[in-house]
Structure formats: C-alpha cells, structure tokens
Amino acid sequence: MENIKWIFFDLGSTLVDESECLKERCKVIIEQNNLDADEFYKKVLExxxxxxxAIRWAAQDFGVAVPKWFGELERLYPDVEEILKNLSQKFKLGIIANQVTGTQKRIDSWDIGKYFDVVVASAEAGCEKPDLKIFNMALKQAKCNPSEAVMIGDRxxxxxxxxxxLGMNTVWVRQGFAKFQSVKNELERPDYIVESIADVVDLF
Known part of the structure; x- marks a missing residue:
C-alpha cells in the first residue's frame, strides 16, 4: 500500500480476543434459562x-435477558504488542472503536496504549460505527486524508x-463472530482480507 501514513484499528475481535467473553455469555444464558444449547448457538450464528x-438478538428471540459483559476474560490476540511495535516504527497508529468509557485506560493496562497517537471510542465520541462521524473525527485528529489511511477491523x-x-484503504480481519459475514457486493469488498491479526504485518 503506497502513500499510507496512518493505520487505524478496531479493538474488539481485532486486537482484543473476545472469544471467552462470548462463550461465557452464551453459557450463562443457556444455563440460567434451561435452553437447548444447539438451538441457541444456531440462532446466534444466524x-x-x-x-x-448476535447474542443479544438471539436472546431476544428466546425471550431471555442478556447477562453482563465478562470483560475480565478479554485478552490480546497473540503477538499484538509485537505487531503494533513493528508497525509504529513506520506508521502513525490509531483506534476507531465502539467501546464503553475508559478505552485509553484499558489499552494502557495491556501495555499497548503507548503505540497509539489517536484513540476515538464511541462512548466519548458521542457516535458509533458505522456512523461516518466517528471516522471523520479520527481522521481530523490525525490530520490525515482518507486515502493516506488504512482501517483494519473484523466487521x-x-x-x-x-x-x-470515505476513501480509506481497508483490511478485513476474519476473527470472532464477524468471520461468518460474507461480501455481497463491491461496496463491501475490502482491499485486503486476512485470517488473523498476525497476518496484517505482511501487508506493510
């Protein structure tokens, strides 16, 4: 990718492995409501x-409540810090994510906050993806033209x-529930598709 100055990342299921959180949420829903596990998981995948x-809508179909988010089970995907360290030597890095308050504190606790020059999270921004406003906010803070930026995300x-x-370059990381999505038209087609965040480095 030529003329790239900034790389923006999503957070959940892109840099942060949420698989155990999702499993625990499903497990609690199934056990507390005596649901058939196969039927519930089938609906979630739909x-x-x-x-x-997906879990919220599946729970609604079954008429049951959704438990809290098990944030304590979140983990960085393997080698994320090394990936960010390598990329930060050649590019400016940022985050554009739908997250609750305290995103900077969370990424600092994982010791990766130091790699990001711009962090725009929905709770503080007052808007959330896919609203173009949150992307424009990040680009404005970065003083970056869309054509000089890459968005890396799972959805x-x-x-x-x-x-x-907006004219940004795009990389789809097929991790988490979003790997079940499919490209239906050219508007949805990413510039690059990788199967894990570890594969991103090879693109740059």
Missing amino acids: YAEKDAF LDNDIIPAKK
Whole structure:
C-alpha cells in the first residue's frame, strides 16, 4: 500500500480476543434459562452473519435477558504488542472503536496504549460505527486524508463499508463472530482480507 501514513484499528475481535467473553455469555444464558444449547448457538450464528449483536438478538428471540459483559476474560490476540511495535516504527497508529468509557485506560493496562497517537471510542465520541462521524473525527485528529489511511477491523458493516465510503484503504480481519459475514457486493469488498491479526504485518 503506497502513500499510507496512518493505520487505524478496531479493538474488539481485532486486537482484543473476545472469544471467552462470548462463550461465557452464551453459557450463562443457556444455563440460567434451561435452553437447548444447539438451538441457541444456531440462532446466534444466524445473526452473526449480519449483526454485531448476535447474542443479544438471539436472546431476544428466546425471550431471555442478556447477562453482563465478562470483560475480565478479554485478552490480546497473540503477538499484538509485537505487531503494533513493528508497525509504529513506520506508521502513525490509531483506534476507531465502539467501546464503553475508559478505552485509553484499558489499552494502557495491556501495555499497548503507548503505540497509539489517536484513540476515538464511541462512548466519548458521542457516535458509533458505522456512523461516518466517528471516522471523520479520527481522521481530523490525525490530520490525515482518507486515502493516506488504512482501517483494519473484523466487521464488514461497522469497519469496512464506512471506511470505504470515505476513501480509506481497508483490511478485513476474519476473527470472532464477524468471520461468518460474507461480501455481497463491491461496496463491501475490502482491499485486503486476512485470517488473523498476525497476518496484517505482511501487508506493510
């Protein structure tokens, strides 16, 4: 990718492995409500193809409540710090993510906050992806033209499509529930597709 100055990352299921959080949330829903596990997971996967809140919608279909987010089970994907360290030597790095308050504190606790010059999270921004406002806020803070930036994320709907609309370069990381999504048209087609965050380094 030529003329790239900035690389922006999503956080959940892109840099942060949320798989254990999702498993625990499903487990609690199933056990507390005596649901058939196979039926519930089938419904979750149906929604995972089209929405970021697959468990929430599945729970609604079954008429049950969704438990808290088990944030204590979040972990960085392997080698994330090394990946960010390498990329930060050649590019400016940023985060554009739908997150609750305290994103900077969380990434600092994982010892990766030092690699990011811009962190725009929905709770503080007052808007969330796929709204183009949050992307424009990040680009403005970075003083960066869209064509000079890359958006790396796990979701076609929240990350790839809005970034492409603005003229950003895009990388789809097929991790988490979003790997069940599929590209339906050219507007949704990322510039690059990788199967894990570890593969991103090879693109640059």
